[in-house]
Amino acid sequence: MVDDSRPSLAELRHTAAHVLAYAVQDLFPEAKPTIGPAIENGFYYDFDRAEPFTPDDLERLERRMAEIVAADYPMTGREVTRDGAIAEFAANPYKVEMAREIPENQPITLYTIGEFTDLCRGGHAQSTGGIGAFKLTNVAGSYWRGDEHKPMLQRIYGTAWYDREELEAYLARLEEARRRDHRKLGAELDLFSIEEQAGGGLVFWHPKGAIVRGIIENFIREGLRERGYQPVVTPHIAHERLYEISGHLDNFGENMFGPLEVEGQRFRLKPMNCPGHILIYKDRLRSYRELPLRFSEFGTVYRFERSGVLHGLNRVRGFTQDDAHLFCMPDQLQHEFEQTLDEALRLMKAFDFVDFQYVLSTRAPEDRGETDAVAEAAIRNALERSGLPFDVDEGGGAFYGPKLDINVRDAIGRPWQLGTVQVDFILPARFELKYRAADGQDHQPVMIHRALAGSLERFFGILIEHYGGAFPAWLAPVQAVVTPISEHEMGYAREVVNRLEKAGFRAQLDESNEKLGYKIRHWKTQKVPYILVAGKREVEDGTVNINQRGIEEKRTVSIDSFVEELKTVVEARR
């Protein structure tokens, strides 16, 4: 049964934004409303007001909004002339600016609820009563039109749903996201830290995090080797002229760390690995017989990010990409893309990303050249042949060519961008790359930049949240903990640990002087997949009692069969 009068969620949220602005108009008449759209999960509204909104203000606004919703004011629209709109909002320069900028051929409309009228394109619930359940969530600064040279506004965020149940479910999801926050789990599980004394955005991988990283790297390396990539290693700093030639200084300069002066020469920390790989390509004459040439590197790059944008492992100043650059002939592009898509799929499967999507971003029509058309066709064909889901973002490509992004949703449905695959005709031209073709002439190769996991730091952060810190056994920093029930079984427990370590597993002995319940709790909170308990009975039988993460029933098995079981699990990457 579909109720036609029921607004879409976006309409409902957009209406909630109006209601918020109405409440602000009532309680804070000096605040000038600017823009207030619906967004994923809710809405926001930006106001120009000298005083900040406090949490207390939000509560008052919520109460006033509830009254407006309860009053069930109808949403009425009317069309006005441009001058009419400008006159209506004479006291609000933002609305005037918007009214001025509405294209000639578009109608200018005003929408009213109760005593509040807003300049608005439309798309609302029929009345304010259509908002089922809402909550104001936070206040934040924002710039008018997102431009830091324009006035700073205050943004109030809210969320809105059809009913209270949905709202509660959403708030529970937020809570779940907080529980999984990689910054919190990173500290609790001793995986990594960011040290104040070293500076923001620089990641210290602790032993447990580094183990996981090593496993991820090995997994990626294996795939690269099978697909004919050759590992290379390039320096972290290079003479500034390298980045002048590559164009990074011009195009990416504001994200680069400043120069290091040595003996009058200026060096730069590398922001990307491509120039280095290009130098290796260029070091000698290349034959078409060598192509495609595939150089891979876990390349650590440094990028200047403004302090305010740093965020855990997601946004850092130094990170390592699972980077590679392919040098090929244009007619090899499609094949390389197909291979890359296969590899991306292998990666996502291994790390349990079942919901993913590719986004093909084409170059803006005005700078799209003949070569871009070739590249786009290659990517499109590869995508179509793979049968994998993809979207197209027209004009969203990099400045040097079309690109393909790999987007995944994690275990609780949040979207993340992993790697990206980009076709580049510009760098080969800038560096005058060549290969000797069958016709004896020199031709220019095409480059593909590709990183699948993207940044290992960010990928790790995503994995921590995806798994909620409970890494599957093949990834877990500690795969099994052996705990004796009392001191009497300590020797036996130590033996079991040795057996496991000899078999190549990451095992640990619990030597603490605590009761079993305490130890179980401790290792559960550490999210260890297998806790092996050894008491008198187990010592006598040469067994261990398995308390397995996520499984209520306990099992007693021989040490040999546990080793076999774990071997199977790890080999299957479970």
Place this chain on the structure above:
RNA sequence: GCCGUCGUAGCUUAGCGGUAAAGCACCUCGUUGGUAACGAGGAGAUCAUGGGUUCAAUCCCCAUCGACGGCUCCA
């Protein structure tokens, strides 16, 4: 960088114009316990840093640094 909020022991937090308190974690001792917290004791804090106001500042004011929520950008 900008706007806002916040910095008290390793962590989570209490307190407040008269120089600090708890739980967890840690250490020691007792205990040898069968599947998510055994008991007792101990150690641990120039209350982020630097200035200012005051007889007196962890508390009030200013600045700096850092964290968090956003704005912008992207891996």
